[in-house]
Amino acid sequence: MIGGGSQVVVQSMTDTDTADVAATVAQVKLLADAGSEIVRVTVNNAAAAQAVPKVSERLADLGCDVPLVGDFHFIGHRLLQDFPDLAKILAKFRINPGNVGRGARHDENFSQFIEIAKEFGTPVRIGVNAGSLDPDVMVAKMDENSRIAEPLSSEQVENKALVESALSSAEAALDIGLTPNQIIISCKVSRLPQMVAVYRELSNRSDFALHLGLTEAGMGQKGVVTTTAALSTLLEQGIGDTIRASVTPEVGGDRTKEVRLCQDILQAVGLRRFRPSVTACPGCGRTTSTLFRELAQDIQTHIGAKLSEWRVRYAGSESLQVAVMGCVVNGPGESRAADIGISLPGAGEEPRAPVFVDGERVKFLSGPNIAIDFIDMVESYVESTYGG
Ligand code: SF4
Numbered sequence: 001m002i003g004g005g006s007q008v009v010v011q012s013m014t015d016t017d018t019a020d021v022a023a024t025v026a027q028v029k030l031l032a033d034a035g036s037e038i039v040r041v042t043v044n045n046a047a048a049a050q051a052v053p054k055v056s057e058r059l060a061d062l063g064c065d066v067p068l069v070g071d072f073h074f075i076g077h078r079l080l081q082d083f084p085d086l087a088k089i090l091a092k093f094r095i096n097p098g099n100v101g102r103g104a105r106h107d108e109n110f111s112q113f114i115e116i117a118k119e120f121g122t123p124v125r126i127g128v129n130a131g132s133l134d135p136d137v138m139v140a141k142m143d144e145n146s147r148i149a150e151p152l153s154s155e156q157v158e159n160k161a162l163v164e165s166a167l168s169s170a171e172a173a174l175d176i177g178l179t180p181n182q183i184i185i186s187c188k189v190s191r192l193p194q195m196v197a198v199y200r201e202l203s204n205r206s207d208f209a210l211h212l213g214l215t216e217a218g219m220g221q222k223g224v225v226t227t228t229a230a231l232s233t234l235l236e237q238g239i240g241d242t243i244r245a246s247v248t249p250e251v252g253g254d255r256t257k258e259v260r261l262c263q264d265i266l267q268a269v270g271l272r273r274f275r276p277s278v279t280a281c282p283g284c285g286r287t288t289s290t291l292f293r294e295l296a297q298d299i300q301t302h303i304g305a306k307l308s309e310w311r312v313r314y315a316g317s318e319s320l321q322v323a324v325m326g327c328v329v330n331g332p333g334e335s336r337a338a339d340i341g342i343s344l345p346g347a348g349e350e351p352r353a354p355v356f357v358d359g360e361r362v363k364f365l366s367g368p369n370i371a372i373d374f375i376d377m378v379e380s381y382v383e384s385t386y387g388g
């Protein structure tokens with residue numbers, strides 16, 4: 001369920017040739033197992049359209065029931081009409097109003113697409129992109145702008161055109177017979193301030209569910225930082241019902257990183273919990289060794305390795321908060337605030353580490369096995385708190 005006060009949904013998209021059923025099944029499964037709650041696949045030709053029902057069937061055989069979304073451009077209306085099995089199994093259709101023809105043909109193709117969604121009761125994402133904005137809308141907005149006394153900048157005009165294209169398409173879909181809760185809107189741009197401005201405008205002007213994404217965010221740290229900043233800004237203001245991180249993986253890289261990024265963003269802004277969190281200080285001149293960094297890393301690795309098991313055996317353990325701190329300055333305070341925390345000895349301190357559980361100091365650890373002993377205590381805490 002997207003929108004209507006439901007929790008924000010994580011989604012992703014495959015980059016396989018959809019017609020390659022085995023590869024697409026494998027990647028959808030990978031993304032779903034990583035936590036993607038919706039997976040979008042490209043449906044760009046007849047071969048892809050024929051493959052999607054097979055992909056769905058094989059996923060079901062594997063016990064994977066993640067909803068599949070068809071990403072359509074240019075000929076979606078024809079593919080959905082020619083391949084009713086495709087229309088039947090998709091959980092959502094994505095249409096880009098800038099890519100369905102121009103003038104009367106645009107209206108005809110758009111109507112045909114929406115009529116099929118109406119017939120199957122399928123939600124539709126009206127996904128506008130700056131890179132493929134409906135040229136008729138843009139031209140109209142530019143003309144309008146040239147006639148006003150103080151013309152807007154070209155970016156402001158583009159923002160208006162993006163919002164206008166999305167909202168007028170949504171209105172047209174309502175006129176054809178879709179219900180408001182069948183419509184999800186996105187307006188994707190690749191620059192953060194523009195994205196924030198556009199979504200604020202959308203949110204002010206309509207109640208449709210919103211799909212957030214900073215399109216073409218890029219690779220590596222740049223992609224992660226800009227996506228995080230853009231999505232967090234909007235989510236923190238209560239804007240957004242489903243999110244996707246459009247980061248570019250390295251060649252041969254891990255496609256599921258985009259899923260993890262979405263989860264981490266939602267967890268960081270406090271909207272959802274997916275995994276236990278480890279609070280660790282950065283270390284400073286008071287840190288006499290790398291012990292606390294090693295311990296923080298060991299804990300993080302241990303939690304990562306145990307995550308799937310904990311999810312099954314210990315419901316609620318995703319809320320666990322662990323602290324691993326480097327000295328007495330902030331160590332006891334942060335450790336007390338966590339569910340379980342350890343304050344390692346900094347320079348000049350006694351070589352023993354107080355451990356705090358639920359705000360109370362319960363023990364001192366010392367010697368070469370501090371890491372193992374603390375991990376054992378974390379395990380016991382998880383079992384006693386979330387077991388049964
Ligand atoms: S808790 Fe201590 S070691 Fe960690 S950053 Fe603060 S002062 Fe430095």
